[in-house]
Amino acid sequence: MYRHNLSCICIVALAMIVSGRLNAATAAISGSVSVADGAPVTDAVVFVQSPVPEPDKSRPMQVVDQVNKTFVPGLLPIVVGTAVRFPNHDQIHHHVYSFSPTKTFELPLYKGEAAAPVLFDKVGAVKIGCNIHDWMSGIILVLPSRHFAVTDSSGHFVLDDLPAGTYTVVAWHALSKLKPDETAQSVQVGAEVATVTFKLPLAPPRPRPAMHGNRADP
């Protein structure tokens, strides 16, 4: 599903970013993400669509840790081209895998730092799990550029360090019923901080296999 949609978005966004480039000054976009009735949406990722992936050379390696049989962080937005390490800080083995078309990989049973880093070279969401612990679940969201932000507990975000210009901004959430390009908004960024508001309809949280009745439990 993603693979098709994202390729469309990339083409549309390309023109916009080209136009944005005309403005040399840096600017910012701030805003909030909420559901229809106004409740804030936490952990939504708002990012600028980029027609051409722009790897971020400054942060070539990121980490998804495994602590107490849980992926930490549960949601990791990265820029395409970033490698991710999966260190295991538990005293037991884990078997990390993903069947997502964006990046299918498998790190068979290992402990500590034994697993090699995995390079995420395509844009899209990668759902990761552990073969021997059903409740372990995480998402690595591979984004086209470094211009992204994660909403805080009040649903707010700030995208700064943007050159002035016109951008296509989209919002993503794990439970969103809308595909990212369906949320796309065009934003004119100048000297002032532009404001964008997203309304995201969310699906109910999916039942997950419980760990002793509570995922947070050790």
Added chain:
Amino acid sequence: MRWWDARTLRARIFIAFSVLILAVLLATLGLTQLIVGRDTGQTLSRELRTTGQVFESLLRERAIRLQTNSTLLASDFALKRVFATHFDPASYDSETLASAGLSYRQRIGVQLVWMTDEKGTLLAASPGEGRIGQSLASFAPLKDALESQAPAIAVVEVDNELFQMVVVPVLGPDVIGFLILGQVIDDRVAARLKDDTHSDVTFLTDSRVFASSWPDNSREHSQLTRVLPEVRQQNPRLLSISGERYLSLAVPVVAQLEKPLYVLIQGSYDRALAPLHTLQWRIAVIGMIALAGALITGVLLAGGITGPVRLLVNAMHEIPRGNLRHRLRIDRNDEIGFLARSFNEMAEGLEEREHIKDTFGRFVSRDVAEAVLSGRVPLAGERREVSILFQDIRGFTALSEKLDPVALLRLLNQFFTEVVAAVEAEGGVVKQFTGDGVMALFGAPQSRADHTERAVRAALGIVTRLASLNVLLQSAGAAPLQIGVGIHTGEVVAGLIGPDERIEYGVVGEAVNLASRIESLTKELTATILVSKEIAGRLGPEFVLGRTALLPVKGTSRPVEVVEVLPRPLPTLEP
């Protein structure tokens, strides 16, 4: 009497026993039928209801087991990997997926394994390969699972067969597809359930039977669908199927079918009643034995009663025949024995009385003896009017000197026999013999209204008999006897007179003496029969009276008027 004649004691005893036994038997059978029949019905209903509940839990357990198995299968990492290949058409391996489905079918013993992608499009099917590529998003259990992203269970129809279906999501770690497993509910399942519950089991709607423990017989199956509307209630109903009665209960089964699905649970009412019928048979047999016992008891008991009764009746018949010596030999302590002893005592009493009467009669006249023995003679004495007759042989002293004593006594006895006969012929009593004469009483002890006429007729009788005797005496060359008879009537005191050991019936009074005096007058008047005026006055016209005389009598101051009574003249022949 024939033994079955209802009037015989035997038959009555038998009938009484039989009626009693039959009543008890019928009451027992009726009560057993009522109580056990009702209890059996209730027990069977309860069992069916329990079976109904067991069914629901059996189906639920089956579903849970199926779900557990499916979840375990769906967690298989290799399966997940094969499932995930459908994300990339380049690497999608439908053949592997289909063969994996077949393998899983065999591994957990289910009849259906389907696999869909995360949107419900069928990727692999075993059986049902023709459906691959179709969307099952609206197919009952998958629809639920798609909505909830969680396992779902449903009973559905697939290719005319009933399946219990389980859909579990395959997580990787989000839902990457669905695994659908189905267990068929067919006749074998119904037969197995029948083994477990001892009830016939049918899965059906009102239009068709999906599975049944009944033999695959369309006639019975159509009967089952027809009876369904009748039994869709809480309480079991009694239905007749192929001539056998079944208590039937329909329990609804949650299913995704066009028509509501029920499981029809049926227990044979007739088979449940079989122990009752066995019991009733046994009771009936015991009753028959009791009846036979009653017959034998009746015969024996009646024999024990009627046998002695017949003996008693025969003995009774001996009494009027005069056989007073007959005795019963029945040695029993019951009522029959008491009756026999009473009979014996009665016969003894009768015999004793007869003996006394016989002995007594030799010394007193039979009439007196009877009157005394019958208690008609008042012991204290009574006043009553009687006629007293005195008779005497005239010239007896001279006669006694002429005849030798033996011949004299023979003559006397011959004469007295005639006298006694004449007196008794008139109901009189010869009170005493006075050597050559007798004293006779009329009207005592037996009261007689016409005692005066009886006394006169007796006197005439004596005279007549004497004439016959005299003819005999004369022919033997002896002189004829001459007698005198005096009769008087009057009030006397009658009763038992004398000391205890020699007590005798007698009369005393002036009339007795006067009668004796009148007799002595016959010699003076040369009359044969003389009666007092009191007698003569009461005689009817048939008596012939002769002379009348007024004569002085010894012992009285007044003369006595006497009348001669003559023998009746022979009727003269008409010229």
